[in-house]
Amino acid sequence: MNWTDERVELLKKLWSEGLSASQIAAQLGGVSRNAVIGKVHRLKLSGRGKTSAAPARSKKVNTVNSTARVNVNAPTSSASQQTVVRTSVHKSVGATALQAEYSVEAVAHTVIRPSAEVVVPISRRLSLLQLSERTCKWPVGDPLNEDFHFCGNDSAETGPYCTYHSKLAFQPVSERRRAR
DNA sequence: CCCTGATTCGC
């Protein structure tokens, strides 16, 4: 990938908006965060408008999980009607891609709008490229929408999903729909 | 361990 004018403009924009180098790299695609940082320096736009960006990592606050419904009985076998979601960047992330195949069904029932009954955990809104072994890979939103992202909460002890989403993952779709 | 930006230096 080379730094076309468009890509440089996007870089400038995102950088000025306070996104981190890795986030920008993920958005641009095809470049590493190092590449982004290197470019930023070469463009001499390091300082980043003093607008206090968000540096520190937000600490997880999951006191809500205990109230979420749980039904770990039968994982839905609706695999037949699942539509696998793939993005163009899968091949560049190796093993992670294998864990990033989700059904549109699941996406459709991911609770995005908070309600009085169900409290959605604050997600870290990671992009596919930002996922790691220990980040929740629950997809949020429409894969075709640019706002699409993954939960990203810590899942070090719960596998591919965080505590909250691992419960939804093993909940029959019908239950999920009702839980909404 | 997760992540951040800064710097160096071979290409």
Next chain:
DNA sequence: GCGAATCAGG
């Protein structure tokens, strides 16, 4: 100019 490797730090 580019960006991987490395450093220093939260």
